[in-house]
Amino acid sequence: MFSMVEIEINSRCNRRCDYCPNAIEPRNAPKLMKPEQFERILDRLEEASFAGRLSYHFYNEPLLHPKLPDFVARVSLRLPNVRQILYSNGDYLTNEKYDLLRDRGIEKFVITQHDGKPGEPKANLTWLTPQQLNLTSRAGTVAAGPPVAYGVTCFAPSDMLIITITGNVVLCYEDSREEVVLGNVFNTPILEIWKSTAFQAVRASLSEGDRTVAEVCRRCNNRAHQNSESFDYVL
Numbered sequence: 001m002f003s004m005v006e007i008e009i010n011s012r013c014n015r016r017c018d019y020c021p022n023a024i025e026p027r028n029a030p031k032l033m034k035p036e037q038f039e040r041i042l043d044r045l046e047e048a049s050f051a052g053r054l055s056y057h058f059y060n061e062p063l064l065h066p067k068l069p070d071f072v073a074r075v076s077l078r079l080p081n082v083r084q085i086l087y088s089n090g091d092y093l094t095n096e097k098y099d100l101l102r103d104r105g106i107e108k109f110v111i112t113q114h115d116g117k118p119g120e121p122k123a124n125l126t127w128l129t130p131q132q133l134n135l136t137s138r139a140g141t142v143a144a145g146p147p148v149a150y151g152v153t154c155f156a157p158s159d160m161l162i163i164t165i166t167g168n169v170v171l172c173y174e175d176s177r178e179e180v181v182l183g184n185v186f187n188t189p190i191l192e193i194w195k196s197t198a199f200q201a202v203r204a205s206l207s208e209g210d211r212t213v214a215e216v217c218r219r220c221n222n223r224a225h226q227n228s229e230s231f232d233y234v235l
Contacts, residue, residue: 001194002050002052002158002159002160002161002194003052003053003159003160003230004052004053004054004055004159004160004161004230004231005045005050005052005053005054005055005160005161005162005163006054006055006056006057006058006160006161006162006163006173007033007038007041007054007055007056007163008033008056008057008058008059008060008162008163008164008165009032009033009038009056009060009062009065009067009068009071009165010031010032010033010060010061010062010064010065010165011027011029011030011031011058011059011060011165012031012060012061012064013059013060013061013064013089014061014064014089014091014092015061015089015091015114017114017130018142019130019135019142019144020059020138020142021059021138021141021142021176021177022059022060024141024142025141025176025177027059027176027177027178029164029165029166030165030166032065032066032067032165033065033165035067035070035071037167037186038067038071038074039074040167040185040186041163041167041185042074042075042078042079044185044189044190045079045082045190046078046079047189047190047191048189048190048191048194050079050082050190051079051081051082052082052083052230053082053083053084053085053230053231053232054075054079054082054083054084054085055084055085055086055087056068056071056086056087057087057088058162058164058165058173058176059176060165061088061089061091061092062086062087062088063088063091063092063093063097064092068101069097069100069101069104070104072084072101072104072105072106073104073105075105076104076105083107083108083232084105084106084107085106085107085108085109085110085232086101086106086108086109086110087110087111087112088109088110088111088112089111089112089113089114090111090112090113090119090127093109093111098122098125102124107124108124108125108126108232109122109124109125109126110125110126110128110232111125111126111127111128112128112129112130112133113127113128113129114129114130116129116130116131117129134224136174136220136221136222136224137219137220137221138174138176139174139175139176139177139179139216139217139219139220140219140220141176141177145221145222146221146223147221148218148219148220148221149211149220149221149222149223150211151209151211152209152211152223152226153206153207153208153209153225153226153227154172154206154207154209154211154217154220154222154225154226155206155207155225155226155227155228155229156172156173156174156206156222156224156225157171157172157199157202157203157206158203158206158207158228159225159228159229159230160172160173161190161194162175163185164178166184167184167185167186167187168181168183168184169181169182169183169184169185169190169193170182171202171214171216171217174216174220174222175216177216179214179215179216180202180214180216182196182198182199183196183199201213202214207228
């Protein structure tokens with residue numbers, strides 16, 4: 001069972017970092033997830049009895065969504081055992097927004113300070129600079145990271161469920177182009193997608209280091225998930 005879920009609640013970012021696909025190949029996707037769509041995803045997570053870590057990003061800036069505090073509150077109400085983590089660039093994280101999100105249910109903030117200077121220390125907030133990140137090429141979309149990881153085991157699709165703004169479940173967060181779509185949560189239960197023959201087969205192959213299972217995996221240079229684990233954030 002996956003221990004982490006990442007939901008793309010919006011598809012835009014205010015930054016144009018040269019190591020992010022959003023700056024190289026902006027996707028033709030809706031700007032904002034509708035509240036009723038978010039509620040449908042919560043329906044699916046309830047059906048799956050999910051109780052792990054939930055975040056609000058894919059290649060977007062979550063604080064751009066005006067309904068983020070409401071979404072956080074709904075998760076706290078409907079999935080009280082879920083641990084909510086906010087990954088953000090922090091540009092719109094005012095003191096008031098920080099307090100509001102903590103009050104609604106965000107337990108940890110992971111903020112990448114792209115200007116290179118950590119901000120004000122706050123409880124349950126980790127500041128990162130780009131130099132601290134393990135950058136990857138996002139399956140060849142950007143020029144970053146080590147050589148392609150041929151033969152390296154990968155448990156990212158075993159531990160994480162990535163849901164895009166249109167409800168697609170993609171293979172992993174490296175699949176910025178949505179090349180491998182395993183199903184859509186708006187019309188299919190999450191566990192049905194998770195237990196599908198196709199999804200199980202690709203997870204099994206990657207757990208043995210077979211990165212020929214999908215073209216997106218052939219191009220991938222991510223080496224961060226060589227073992228299965230449940231985590232909030234790995235630097």
